[in-house]
Amino acid sequence: MGKYLAKRILFMFLTLFIIASITFFLMKIIPGTPFASAAKLPPAQLEIMKAKYGLDQPVPVQYAKYIGNLLQGDLGISFQFNNTPVSDLMFKRLGPSMQLGAQAMVFGTIIGVLLGIFAALRQNTWVDYSATFIAVLGKAVPNFVFAGLLQYFIAVKLGWFPVLFWKGFEYTILPTIALSIFPIAISARFMRTEMIDVLGSDYILLAKAKGASFFEIAIKHALRNALIPLVTVLGPLAISLMTGSLVVEKIFAIPGLGEQFVKSITVNDYPVIMGTTILFAALFVVIILVVDILYGIIDPRIRLSGGKK
Amino acid sequence: MKKSKFSLLLVLTLVFSLFLTACSSGKDNTEEKPADKDDATGEEVANVPQELRMLDSSEIPTMDTVLAEGSTSFTYINNVGEGLYRLDQDHKPVPALAEGAPEISDDQTVYTFKLRDSKWSNGEPVTAHDFVFAWQRAIDPATASPYGPYMMGGKIKNAEKITELGAAKKPYDVKELGVKALDDKTLEVTLEKPVVYWEDLFAFPTFYPQNQKFVEEKGEAFASNAENLLYNGPFKMEKWEGTDATEWVLVKNPDYHSADKVTLEKITVNVVKDSNSAVNAFEAGETDMTGLLSSDIVPSYEGDDRMLSWMEPTVFWIKLNQKNKALANENIRRAIATGFNKEDLANSILNNGSVAANYFVPKDFVKGPNGEDFREKHGDLIVFNAEEAKKSWEAGLKELGVDKLELRYLGGDTEAAKKTDAYIKNQLETNLPGLTIKLESVPFAVRLERDNAMDYDLQFAGWGPDYGNALSFTDLWITNGGSNRMGYANPEYDKLIKAAQGELATDPAKNWEAQQEAERIMLEEDAGLAPVYQRAANILLNKKVKGLAIYNYGPDYSFQWVTIGEEE
Numbered sequence: 097m098g099k100y101l102a103k104r105i106l107f108m109f110l111t112l113f114i115i116a117s118i119t120f121f122l123m124k125i126i127p128g129t130p131f132a133s134a135a136k137l138p139p140a141q142l143e144i145m146k147a148k149y150g151l152d153q154p155v156p157v158q159y160a161k162y163i164g165n166l167l168q169g170d171l172g173i174s175f176q177f178n179n180t181p182v183s184d185l186m187f188k189r190l191g192p193s194m195q196l197g198a199q200a201m202v203f204g205t206i207i208g209v210l211l212g213i214f215a216a217l218r219q220n221t222w223v224d225y226s227a228t229f230i231a232v233l234g235k236a237v238p239n240f241v242f243a244g245l246l247q248y249f250i251a252v253k254l255g256w257f258p259v260l261f262w263k264g265f266e267y268t269i270l271p272t273i274a275l276s277i278f279p280i281a282i283s284a285r286f287m288r289t290e291m292i293d294v295l296g297s298d299y300i301l302l303a304k305a306k307g308a309s310f311f312e313i314a315i316k317h318a319l320r321n322a323l324i325p326l327v328t329v330l331g332p333l334a335i336s337l338m339t340g341s342l343v344v345e346k347i348f349a350i351p352g353l354g355e356q357f358v359k360s361i362t363v364n365d366y367p368v369i370m371g372t373t374i375l376f377a378a379l380f381v382v383i384i385l386v387v388d389i390l391y392g393i394i395d396p397r398i399r400l401s402g403g404k405k
Numbered sequence: 406m407k408k409s410k411f412s413l414l415l416v417l418t419l420v421f422s423l424f425l426t427a428c429s430s431g432k433d434n435t436e437e438k439p440a441d442k443d444d445a446t447g448e449e450v451a452n453v454p455q456e457l458r459m460l461d462s463s464e465i466p467t468m469d470t471v472l473a474e475g476s477t478s479f480t481y482i483n484n485v486g487e488g489l490y491r492l493d494q495d496h497k498p499v500p501a502l503a504e505g506a507p508e509i510s511d512d513q514t515v516y517t518f519k520l521r522d523s524k525w526s527n528g529e530p531v532t533a534h535d536f537v538f539a540w541q542r543a544i545d546p547a548t549a550s551p552y553g554p555y556m557m558g559g560k561i562k563n564a565e566k567i568t569e570l571g572a573a574k575k576p577y578d579v580k581e582l583g584v585k586a587l588d589d590k591t592l593e594v595t596l597e598k599p600v601v602y603w604e605d606l607f608a609f610p611t612f613y614p615q616n617q618k619f620v621e622e623k624g625e626a627f628a629s630n631a632e633n634l635l636y637n638g639p640f641k642m643e644k645w646e647g648t649d650a651t652e653w654v655l656v657k658n659p660d661y662h663s664a665d666k667v668t669l670e671k672i673t674v675n676v677v678k679d680s681n682s683a684v685n686a687f688e689a690g691e692t693d694m695t696g697l698l699s700s701d702i703v704p705s706y707e708g709d710d711r712m713l714s715w716m717e718p719t720v721f722w723i724k725l726n727q728k729n730k731a732l733a734n735e736n737i738r739r740a741i742a743t744g745f746n747k748e749d750l751a752n753s754i755l756n757n758g759s760v761a762a763n764y765f766v767p768k769d770f771v772k773g774p775n776g777e778d779f780r781e782k783h784g785d786l787i788v789f790n791a792e793e794a795k796k797s798w799e800a801g802l803k804e805l806g807v808d809k810l811e812l813r814y815l816g817g818d819t820e821a822a823k824k825t826d827a828y829i830k831n832q833l834e835t836n837l838p839g840l841t842i843k844l845e846s847v848p849f850a851v852r853l854e855r856d857n858a859m860d861y862d863l864q865f866a867g868w869g870p871d872y873g874n875a876l877s878f879t880d881l882w883i884t885n886g887g888s889n890r891m892g893y894a895n896p897e898y899d900k901l902i903k904a905a906q907g908e909l910a911t912d913p914a915k916n917w918e919a920q921q922e923a924e925r926i927m928l929e930e931d932a933g934l935a936p937v938y939q940r941a942a943n944i945l946l947n948k949k950v951k952g953l954a955i956y957n958y959g960p961d962y963s964f965q966w967v968t969i970g971e972e973e
Contacts, residue, residue, distance in 0.1 A: 128850030131475045135853055135866075138565075138887045140572035141554040142857070147574075148549035177648035178467035179629060185649050214673060251667040252689045259689045260682050261652075293421040349677040349686075351651040362818075368788065 104388075108381045115377045118371065120162060123369050124155050128251045130364040146355035147314075149175070162370065172367035176360065179326060186291055186353065190375070192262050193345070193352035197338030199272040204279025205330060211280065213285020217314060219292060227284055235283030240343040243274035247347060260349040271348045275341055282327060290322035331387035332380065339376050444446055455670040455969050457950060460677045460686065462696035464649055468642075469628035470613040471543040473552045476961050482610040483960035484655060484672075486638040489518055489536070489592070490608035494954045497872070500603035501642035502531060502637075504612070513599035513911055514562075518592045523662045525616055526636040533586035533685050534662035535614035541579040542620070546571025556611045556871070557582075562595040599910035605872035609959055639667045639965040651676040655964070664925050668968045684945065687711075693947040695744050702820065703943050714758050714943045718957045719869040720878070722762070723814075723829070723935035727892035731810050735932055736801030741863070742787050742928075742935035744794035745832035753939045754828050758941030763788045766878045766924055768937050770870065770957060774913040779875050782921050786928035787936065792838045798837040809839035815861040818846045826865060829937070854889050864891075867940070870958045874922045876905060877958070882927055882934070893933045 129308040131137065131145055146152040150161065158304065171182035206232075215227035249257040250270060258267050295318050303313050308375060353372065360368035410486060421519040422571035463477050470482050484491075500506060504521040523531045543553030544567050557564035560582025570577035583595030599605060619627075619635050626633050631653075639661050645653040655672040658664060675692070677683045680699035686692045698706075706712040725732045725741065732738055747761035763785035771779050816826035823846055830842040842863070847855070855861055868888075870877035879902050880886060884894040901923040909916040927933045946953065952966040 126851075127854055128848060128855065129854040130850065131551065131853075133555065134857060135890075136555050136888055137551055138554065138558060138568065140568045141551070141558075143572040144546045144554075144568065145549045145551065148547075174648075176466060177464065178469065178472055179625065180648045184647070188649060247682065247685055252685045255689065259686045259691055262676060346679045347682050349651070349675065349679070351649070351676075355678065356649075358579060362850060365852045 104385055108378075108385065111381055112374065112377055116163070116166065116374050117159070119370060119373045121155070121298040123366060124158070126361075128364045130366060132176075132363070138263075161221065166374075167337050174360075174365055174368050174391045176363050176365045176368070182367045185356070186371055186375055187369065189289050189351060189353045189356055192350050193341075193354060194338045195277060196268060196271055196341075196344070196350065196352065197334065199268060200275035201279055201330070201334045201337050203272060204276030205283050207219055207276070208280040208283025209326070211284040213314065213319065215284065215288040215292030216295065224288075227288065231281045231284040231288075234277040237277070238343075238345060239274055239277055239341065242277055243271070243344050245289045246270050246274050260347075262348075262350045264388050267348075271344050271350060274347075275337060279330075279337070282329060282333060286326045286329060287322060290325055294321045320394060324391065327387055327390050327394065331383045335376070335379050335383050339379065349363060432967055435786070453949070453969050453971055455668055457669060457672045457694065457964065457967060458692045459672065459674050459694035460683045460692050460696050461674050462676070462678055462680075462683075463674055464651060465645070465653070466648055467628060468634055468645070470610050470615060471548060471550050472541060472628075473610055476702045476959070479610045480960040480962055481642075481655070482613065482654075483720070484638055484640050484962075485634075485636045485658070486610070486613050487523075488607060488610070490604050492608055492954070492956055492959070492963065494952070494963075496954070496956060498608040498873075501608070503607070507594075511909060514596045516596070516603070517587070517593045518594070520590045520592060522663060523637055524660050525619070526641050526660060527616075527619065528660075529616060529618075530589070531614055531616075531637050532589040533592040534589070535616055536592050536612075537584050537586050538617040538620070539613060539615035540584045541582055541876045542615065542747070543567070544582050545579050546577065550611075552611045556606070556609060559597055560600050560606065562597050564597070598907055601910040601913070602872045602874035602876065602917055605874065605958075609872065614838065637661070637664070640669075640672065643671075645756070658909060667965055669964055670691045672964055687945045689948075693950050694953075698757075698943045698945065700755055700759075703757040706943070706945065711945050711948060712943055713946045713955075714749065714941055715762070715955060716758075716767070716769045716793045717749065717869065717940045718767040719867055719940045720762050720765055720767050720805055721865065721867040721937045721940065722765060723937060724856075724864040724866050724891040725892075725893075725933065726859060726862050726864070726937060727933070728859060729812075730966075731801075731805060731807075731812070732862060734801045734804055736797045736804060737810070738935075739787075739932035740794045740798035740801055740837055741833060742932045743790050744836045745829050746789050746791075747937055750788065750825065750828055754824055755938065757943060759938045760941070761789075762936040763928075763938045764924065765868075765934060765936050766920070771873055771875050773917040776919075779917075779921065783925050783929075787932060794836055795838070802839065809841070811841040811843060812862040813845055814842045815845050815847065815852055815855060815864040817852065817865065818848050822846070822865070825937075829865075859890055859892065863935075865937070872958060875917075875924075876902070879923055880906065884904040891934075893927070893931070895926065895931055895933070898926055898931075901926075 099354055130149075130151075134142065137145070143152070149160060154383065162172070174180045174182055174185055178184060196386045211227040211230060215224040218224055247259060247270060250256050257270050287395050300313060300317055339353055342354040342358050345351070356368070357372045360372065417574040429715050439606055461477060465477055465481055466475055467473050467478050468482060470486060473479055473482055487501050489501065489503040490498040493499045502520055502523055504519040508517040509515070519532065520533060525531060540557070542559070543550050544564050546559055546568065554564065554568045558568060559565055563581040567577045567579060567582060583597070585593045587593050596603070606612065614637070616635050617784050623633050628634055630647045631645040634642060636642065636658055639658060641658040642734040643656045652673070652675050655674070657667055657670050661667065668919060677686065677696065680696070680702055683692075683695040684698070684702055703712075723741070725738050727733050751759050751761045764783070766779050768778055773779065803812070814826065814830060815821050823841055826844055826846065830844055833842055852864070852866070856864060856866065868878065868881065881888050882893050882898060883889065883902055884896070885897050901919045905916045905919045905923075909919055909958045928936070949970045951968050951970055954963040954966055956962065
C-alpha cells in the first residue's frame with residue numbers, strides 16, 4: 097500500500113506539471129491583450145508595460161521563468177487585481193467556495209441518497225415517481241433559475257434569509273440549497289438504479305431466504321454495493337462544486353473563486369489563469385486518489401496494489 | 406468487521422467535509438459582521454444616522470492614484486483623496502488643494518500654484534514635493550502606469566519624451582518632467598503647449614499628490630489595503646482588505662480641510678455583480694443604492710421615482726477600417742453609416758433610455774462659451790435613411806467594380822452586445838443588397854488587441870471621455886492618432902483639431918467652432934464613422950439619499966455633499 101501510494105503521488109506531480117505546461121502554452125495562444133486601457137495607450141507605453149510584465153520575451157522564455165517561479169512556490173502577481181499575489185487572491189477566495197461546495201455536497205448527497213433508496217424500495221409507487229420527478233427537475237432546471245427563484249421568494253418576499261452576501265452561516269443557506277440541487281438529482285438517480293439492480297441479485301435473494309430483515313437487507317447488503325458507482329461520480333462532482341459556481345456566486349454576491357476564474361480568462365489575466373488551473377488540477381488528482389482508496393474500503397474485492405504479496 | 410469499515414467510510418466523509426467547512430468558514434464568520442450594527446439608532450427620527458449603504462458592480466482594482474485606470478478606482482480615490490482641483494457638485498473643476506487660481510504665464514504654458522494648508526491622515530502636511538513625487542512616479546517607465554503617460558503625454562512638458570526613451574530602453578530622467586516644487590507650498594507646472602481643459606486635467610486622480618516617505622516605506626505593500634494608504638480627501642478608508650475585497654467602508658475624514666461641510670459619516674460598499682441580485686437587495690431594504698442597472702431591468706422601473714436616470718457622455722459606434730479597400734470608398738462607408746435603423750435599436754432593443762446617435766460628440770456633455778450644448782449647432786450629422794443608403798451602396802459597388810461584398814464585423818461577446826450586433830447585421834444585409842456580414846463575437850480583451858492591430862473591417866466600439874472638453878472625442882480621429890486605429894485621415898480635420906489643441910487653446914469661441922466644424926467634416930462629408938447610440942445610465946437610489954454628485958468622466962460619484970434624510 098505504501099509503495100502504491102508513493103507511486104501514485106509521484107504520478108500526481110507529473111500530471112500537474114503536464115497540465116501546467118499545456119495550460120501555459122494554450123493560454124498564450126488565446127488572443128487578446130491583458131491591458132484594460134489598451135485602446136487609449138500610445139504604442140510606446142504598451143511596449144513599456146509588456147516589458148514590465150515580461151510579455152515582450154519569447155514564449156519559451158516566459159514558460160521557463162514561470163515554471164522556475166512555480167517550483168519556488170511563486171505564482172506571480174495578478175494583472176487585473178493590481179499588485180496582488182495570485183496565491184493571496186486564490187486562498188482568500190477558495191474559503192467561501194469550498195465551504196459552499198462542501199455544504200451543498202453533503203446536504204445534496206444525503207438527501208439524494210435517501211430519495212434514491214426510498215424510490216428503489218418502493219419502486220413504481222408514488223414515492224418512486226415523486227423522487228424521480230425531483231431528480232429530473234434538479235437535472236433539467238439550471239441552478240441560476242433555481243437560485244434566482246429562491247432569492248426572490250424566500251429572501252425578498254418572505255424575508256426568512258438574507259438576500260445576498262457572505263457574512264455568517266445564515267447567509268450560506270440559500271446558496272447551499274441552490275447548489276445542492278444538482279448533487280441531489282445525480283445521487284438520487286444513481287442510487288435508485290443501482291439499488292434496483294442490486295436488490296434483484298442472487299445474494300439479496302439468498303439473504304432474504306436466510307430470513308434477514310428488510311432493513312438489514314436494504315442497508316447492509318444493498319446500499320453498500322450500490323454506493324460504489326456513486327462514489328465514482330461524487331469525487332469529481334465534489335471538486336466542481338467546491339471550486340466555485342460562477343452563477344450561484346454571482347447571484348448571491350459570494351466572494352468565491354468561480355466568478356474570478358472565469359473573469360481571469362476573459363481579461364487574459366495570465367498569472368490568475370495559471371494559478372487557478374493548477375489549484376483545480378491539484379484538487380482533482382487528490383480527490384481521484386481519495387476515491388480510489390475509498391473503493392477499497394467500500395468493497396474489499398477492489399484491490400489497489402494489484403493483489404497480495 | 407464489515408460494519409466497522411462501512412462506518413469508517415462514513416466517519417471519513419464526515420471528517421473530510423467538517424475539515425473543509427472548518428478551514429474555510431472560520432475567517433469570514435469572525436471578522437465580517439453585518440455592516441450596519443448601529444441601525445438601531447435610526448429609531449430616533451430627529452437624528453437620522455448619516456450612513457450610506459451602497460452596491461458597486463466591481464472590486465477596486467487599485468487605490469494607487471498613479472496606477473488607477475478605471476472609474477471604480479477613480480471614484481474611491483476621488484472620495485478619499487484630493488488634487489489641485491476637484492469637481493464640484495455641478496461637475497465644474499474648482500480649486501481644491503490649490504489656493505485659488507494659479508498664476509499663468511503669458512504663453513499659457515507655465516502654471517504656478519500656491520497650495521493651501523492641508524494634512525495627510527498621518528498628520529504630515531501635503532506639500533508641493535508630494536505632487537512632484539507622484540507625477541514623476543506616474544510617468545516613470547519603471548512604474549508602467551497606464552494612465553500616467555496617457556494623461557500626461559503631449560500635455561505636461563517632456564512626458565512623451567520620457568515614455569519614448571523608456572520604450573526604447575534608453576536612459577531617461579523623470580526630473581525633466583514639467584513639474585517643480587519652488588518651495589513647500591508652491592508648485593510650478595510646465596505644459597508642452599496650452600491646454601484648454603487644464604482645470605479638468607489637474608482635477609484628475611492621476612494628478613493627485615503622494616507622500617514620498619510613506620510610499621517608499623511601504624514599498625510593494627503600498628496601497629495594498631486600507632492601512633497602507635494615506636488620505637487627504639473628505640473621507641478615509643476604514644476597511645478595505647485589498648484589491649479583491651468585496652466589502653469596504655469609508656468614514657468621514659475629520660482632518661479634511663473642509664470637513665465642516667461634510668455631513669455623511671460612513672459609506673459601506675458591497676460588490677454585487679448581478680444586476681437582478683442588486684435590485685433584490687434594494688427591494689429588501691438591504692441597500693440604499695445599486696450599481697448601474699442592466700437594461701433588461703430598466704423597463705420595469707419606468708416611472709418609478711426611485712430610479713435615477715441620466716445620459717452618459719458615452720457614445721457607441723461602428724469603426725470603419727479605411728485600410729480595407731471597400732471601406733476606403735466614401736459611398737460604401739456612407740451606405741453602412743446610414744443603412745441601419747438606430748432609433749429602433751435604441752427604443753426596442755436597448756430600451757433603457759439610450760438614444761440614437763447621429764454624432765460622435767455626445768449631447769449633455771459640454772457647453773460652449775455661448776452657453777450652448779455642443780450639439781446645438783449640428784444636431785444630426787448622419788442619419789438613417791434606407792433609400793439613400795441603398796443609392797450610396799450601389800454607387801459604391803459600381804466604383805469598386807463588384808456586385809457583392811463580405812465584411813467582417815468585430816463585436817463583443819456579452820448577451821447584450823450579441824443582440825445589438827445581430828440586429829445591425831440584419832438591418833444592413835436587408836437594406837444593402839449584396840452585403841454579407843460575418844459576425845465575430847469576441848471578449849473585450851481580444852477586441853482591444855485586434856483594434857490595436859487594426860485587424861477588422863467593421864468594429865462595434867464605444868468611447869467615454871476623460872476630461873470635460875469635446876477634444877476628448879475630436880482628437881481621436883487625427884491622422885495616425887493613438888486611438889484612431891481605423892485609418893481615418895483628412896488633412897482638413899487634422900488642421901482644425903491641431904488648432905483646437907494648440908493656438909486656439911486661448912480662444913474658446915474659435916476653438917469651439919473649429920471642433921464643431923471638424924466633427925461635421927468627419928461625419929457629414931467623409932462618413933468616416935458610423936455612430937450608433939449614446940448610452941443612458943440608470944440606478945436605484947433610496948429617496949432619503951440627497952446630494953449625490955454624478956460625474957461624466959473620471960470618478961462616477963462624489964459622496965462629499967450627500968446627506969441622509971428621513972425615510973419616505
